[in-house]
Amino acid sequence: MGPGVLSPCLLLLGVWVCALPAGSVLPPELSKAEVTGMFKDFMIQFNRTYRSPADEEFRGMFWSPPPHTMHQDPRRPRKKFPKSCDWRKAGAVTAVKNQVGQECRSCWAFAAVANIESLWNIHFHQPRNLSVQEVLDCSWCGVGCNGGYVWDAFTTVLHKRGLTNEIAYPYTGRQEKCHNLNKYEPAAYIQGFQTLPGDEEEIAAHVATEGPITVTLNSAAMKHYKNGISKPLVKNCNPDQVDHVALLVGYGDVKGRQYWVIKNSWGEDWGEKGYYRLYRGRNACGITMFPVTATVNRIGVLGHKVHCPP
Ligand SMILES: *[C@@H]1O[C@H](CO)[C@@H](O)[C@H](O)[C@H]1NC(C)=O
Ligand SMILES: *[C@@H]1O[C@H](CO)[C@@H](O)[C@H](O)[C@H]1NC(C)=O
Secondary structure, three states: HHHHHHHHHHOOOOOOOOOOOOOOOOOEEEOOHHHHHHHHHHHHHHHHHHHOOHHHHHOOOEEEEOOOOOOOOOOOOOOOOOOOEEEEHOOOOOHHHHHHHHHHHHHHHHHHHHHHHHHHHHHHHHOOOOOOHHHHHOOOOHHHHHOOHHHHHHHHHHOOOEEEEEOOOOOOOOOOOOOOOOOOOEEOOOOEEEEEOOHHHHHHHHOOOEEEEEEEEOHHOOOOOOEEEEEEOOOOOOOOOOOEEEEEEEEEEOOOOOEEEEEEEOOOOEEOOOEEEEOOOHHHHHHHOOOEHHHHOOOOOOOOOOOOOO
């Protein structure tokens, strides 16, 4: 790490984006402006200081800003997307994991790793459980169990030239010293990551045509969730106060009631076998606030068409 790397990391210190189930001590909530501002500062500084460890051909692909700012321009034609999509049916989603054994605010690492696992699966048809612990231990900014950001996870995976298998580098629920990664064979790679527009239709179109993505949301309604489509009132799940990160794996509707399908990291006993269905179409719990995804492509096979089962 060069001296310049320090500044983006300092911006992250003391900031938590991760919630634990009911009964746990909650991290402070952040306003939308704070998170957006943090991210912009981080990216500007990161861009100046980060040196690509990967091939020249991937330069410039590390981070793509949203095609337009956080909100949809009403004059833009809407993208067409299928009525429903569920990546679980394609076998592209690994088993639900559990972050909470050790009271570790590691949702950001779980969501980022789950995103990479799914994209790897979609593009290479290789099921993989990847190492969350590696991300936790080796992340650039070292926020670990105090919470963190998915983009920090992605920059870590880029910097380390891939991610090890879960079995080789298993989850302990505590932040530890980063292992010597030369000992391990990377099990998956990414080419970069991208921020998506904060619009539910654009998000659905992206999920249907590219794969699962990470979303940042207010976890208030998740604390007492059992099953069904959660539709909390704004006052009970403020969209401007997000504190959790999870993986969006699909969407659908039941009798006209639209929902998102979200893979959580609170174990299979939580919610619908570890999944959460949240009302879609009203920015419930701030789901559109920060959609981010890694980019995974087979080298030389850009634009590989994938299909999400309905
Ligand atoms: C990153 O750097 C490139 C080239 O140096 C520049 O075109 C781009 O606008 C920068 N992005 C950010 C977010 O600063
Ligand atoms: C991933 O881990 C789960 C347990 O969490 C296990 O059931 C599954 O077989 C593993 N998959 C692979 C591909 O190793």
